Amino acid sequence: MSEGAKRGWRDLPAGALILEAGNAERYFTGDWRTQRPVIDLQKCTHCMLCWFFCPDSAIRVSQAKVEGVDLDHCKGCGICAAVCPVKIRAISMVEETQALRAGKDRE
Amino acid sequence: MTRVVALTGNQAAAEAMRQIRPEVCAAYPITPSTQVMETFAQFVADGRVDTELIPVESEHSAMSACVGAAAAGARVMTATSSQGLALMHEVLYVASGLRLPVVMAVATRALSAPINIHGDHSDAMGSRDAGWIQLYAEDAQEVYDTLLQAVRIAEHPQVLLPVMVCFDGFTTSHTIERLVILEDAEARAFVGEYQPAHPLLDLKRPVTYGPLVLPDYYTEIKRQQREAMDHAPGVIREVGKAFGERFGRFYGLLEAFHLQDAEVALLLMGSAAGTVKGVVEGLRQEGIKAGVLRLRAFRPIPAREVAAALAPLKAVAVLDRADSVGSPGGPLFTDLRAALGELPVRPRMVDYVYGLGGRDLLPEDVRRVYSRLVRLAAGEGEDEAVCQYLTVREAPRPLSPVGGA
Numbered sequence: 334m335s336e337g338a339k340r341g342w343r344d345l346p347a348g349a350l351i352l353e354a355g356n357a358e359r360y361f362t363g364d365w366r367t368q369r370p371v372i373d374l375q376k377c378t379h380c381m382l383c384w385f386f387c388p389d390s391a392i393r394v395s396q397a398k399v400e401g402v403d404l405d406h407c408k409g410c411g412i413c414a415a416v417c418p419v420k421i422r423a424i425s426m427v428e429e430t431q432a433l434r435a436g437k438d439r440e
Numbered sequence: 441m442t443r444v445v446a447l448t449g450n451q452a453a454a455e456a457m458r459q460i461r462p463e464v465c466a467a468y469p470i471t472p473s474t475q476v477m478e479t480f481a482q483f484v485a486d487g488r489v490d491t492e493l494i495p496v497e498s499e500h501s502a503m504s505a506c507v508g509a510a511a512a513g514a515r516v517m518t519a520t521s522s523q524g525l526a527l528m529h530e531v532l533y534v535a536s537g538l539r540l541p542v543v544m545a546v547a548t549r550a551l552s553a554p555i556n557i558h559g560d561h562s563d564a565m566g567s568r569d570a571g572w573i574q575l576y577a578e579d580a581q582e583v584y585d586t587l588l589q590a591v592r593i594a595e596h597p598q599v600l601l602p603v604m605v606c607f608d609g610f611t612t613s614h615t616i617e618r619l620v621i622l623e624d625a626e627a628r629a630f631v632g633e634y635q636p637a638h639p640l641l642d643l644k645r646p647v648t649y650g651p652l653v654l655p656d657y658y659t660e661i662k663r664q665q666r667e668a669m670d671h672a673p674g675v676i677r678e679v680g681k682a683f684g685e686r687f688g689r690f691y692g693l694l695e696a697f698h699l700q701d702a703e704v705a706l707l708l709m710g711s712a713a714g715t716v717k718g719v720v721e722g723l724r725q726e727g728i729k730a731g732v733l734r735l736r737a738f739r740p741i742p743a744r745e746v747a748a749a750l751a752p753l754k755a756v757a758v759l760d761r762a763d764s765v766g767s768p769g770g771p772l773f774t775d776l777r778a779a780l781g782e783l784p785v786r787p788r789m790v791d792y793v794y795g796l797g798g799r800d801l802l803p804e805d806v807r808r809v810y811s812r813l814v815r816l817a818a819g820e821g822e823d824e825a826v827c828q829y830l831t832v833r834e835a836p837r838p839l840s841p842v843g844g845a
């Protein structure tokens with residue numbers, strides 16, 4: 334669906350058909366997350382295990398370096414935190430409510 | 441050029457299907473609708489129609505195959521009854537939810553237990569909330585005519601909903617009647633070609649059918665279904681009128697019989713309307729202002745039209761050929777009472793459950809109902825229940841030499 338707005342019933346395809354191929358990226362799967370991964374980029378060795386295992390392709394990577402998390406699609410499953418090598422533990426899972434509150438405090 | 445023929449309701453349905461030439465039929469036999477697909481299978485075997493006929497192992501599979509074929513872009517038809525319709529139940533919602541215009545002939549029959557193969561409306565009433573349009577035919581001619589119309593109604597771009605054409609098991613499905621059959625070319629021209637908007641087999645425009653839809657969109661998709669059903673009354677009327685203009689037999693949402701100046705009336709669906717009309721002819725000769733309102737459409741329920749037709753009356757009785765135990769009355773009664781609820785002045789309204797498991801509705805039963813209505817219309821008080829069983833044996837009755845209830 335289009336970014337930023339959800340279409341009303343009159344504008345949706347009848348029968349919930351999806352009329353374009355490859356548009357899953359535009360469906361934000363991140364809105365029911367209860368925990369979010371926070372990556373400490375100081376600790377990260379860019380081994381790419383989290384990127385490889387993330388079921389929603391939500392680890393943002395550029396030039397073979399981990400940059401952060403795509404929160405529109407991250408569903409908070411915690412797999413990335415679990416696979417991050419034990420010695421490094423660069424990813425911690427933070428309660429979404431706390432993260433949102435912290436975000437608000439910054440405003 | 442038309443042909444006058446003698447056919448059962450089932451054969452009339454098969455004849456309509458042969459002329460419609462659906463691309464796919466998937467079916468599983470069940471009494472009393474078996475003869476629809478049996479006759480149609482013979483047409484296929486004889487090369488009189490080029491439909492892909494898929495014999496499957498159950499009605500659940502039948503409707504599943506219909507859904508798949510319809511999503512692929514085919515025009516699809518099938519037939520069933522009773523337990524078969526019940527077994528399809530889950531997939532009925534898939535057909536309507538995916539907005540696939542499947543058309544199904546339903547020879548209505550009682551549901552088990554106790555097991556019974558005869559006619560009543562319990563099966564169709566069980567699927568009244570499945571999002572299908574339900575049209576009820578009175579006789580074989582109407583079965584034939586309605587199936588031709590049903591395809592156009594289902595495929596109308598503002599509707600796109602599956603349609604059941606219901607007719608009474610045995611009474612209509614197995615009785616041979618005289619009816620008029622159109623020329624193949626005329627029937628075919630009336631039905632027209634199907635242009636599916638999003639066929640799954642169109643590889644140039646790939647689409648996804650049946651994605652998971654969570655709380656953020658499910659409500660919107662259901663709201664679309666209500667909108668489509670809200671368009672159905674207009675389309676049913678429009679197609680019934682177009683059919684009449686071409687072939688001389690007009691159809692709408694309702695059929696009113698002697699209702700214009702009536703004070704009392706019966707409301708019902710299906711084949712029993714014939715018996716009731718006969719009784720009304722007699723009552724009219726006796727000076728009783730009796731009428732009949734037969735509903736052809738039950739889903740969508742023509743609430744506004746029924747309310748307008750009944751507003752001037754003094755007393756009406758609904759005849760329900762299925763019960764909804766635990767509710768204030770049968771399914772037709774509760775819907776129609778709600779439909780009349782908006783009227784500032786309403787006729788008195790009672791309900792009778794009749795004809796269960798194929799029990800006959802006799803003219804004397806109908807007369808008994810009109811007698812009560814006449815008393816109610818005269819403002820007489822009574823302590824009778826609003827909803828009653830019309831032909832139930834309250835006490836032992838000696839066996840009569842000719843049988844009977």
Ligand code: SF4
Nearest residue numbers: 387407408410411413
């Ligand atoms: S929490 Fe799950 S979805 Fe989110 S980035 Fe980690 S692995 Fe991907």
Ligand code: SF4
Nearest residue numbers: 377378380381383417
């Ligand atoms: S698994 Fe850990 S160390 Fe490896 S790239 Fe991801 S965050 Fe960095």
